Amino acid sequence: MLKCPNCQSKDIGKIGINQYYCWNCFIELSVSKNMINTHQVEEDGSLSSLDDLFDEEIRRLSL
Numbered sequence: 001m002l003k004c005p006n007c008q009s010k011d012i013g014k015i016g017i018n019q020y021y022c023w024n025c026f027i028e029l030s031v032s033k034n035m036i037n038t039h040q041v042e043e044d045g046s047l048s049s050l051d052d053l054f055d056e057e058i059r060r061l062s063l
């Protein structure tokens with residue numbers, strides 16, 4: 001079960017292949033190689049990475 005690395009919420013919506021959206025804190029999540037990558041949507045629609053804010057251990061998918 002996917003969990004938001006930012007707010008620990010499980011209220012995650014799927015928006016594309018390996019792409020998810022956290023409805024609780026409004027960040028985008030994408031999954032590759034069992035790691036969750038986190039992105040913030042900027043006002044101009046571009047994505048900026050938030051991965052620096054989280055430890056790898058938190059972002060690793062627990063399967």
Ligand SMILES: [Zn+2]
Pocket residue numbers: 004005006007008009022023024025026027
């Ligand atoms: Zn969240």
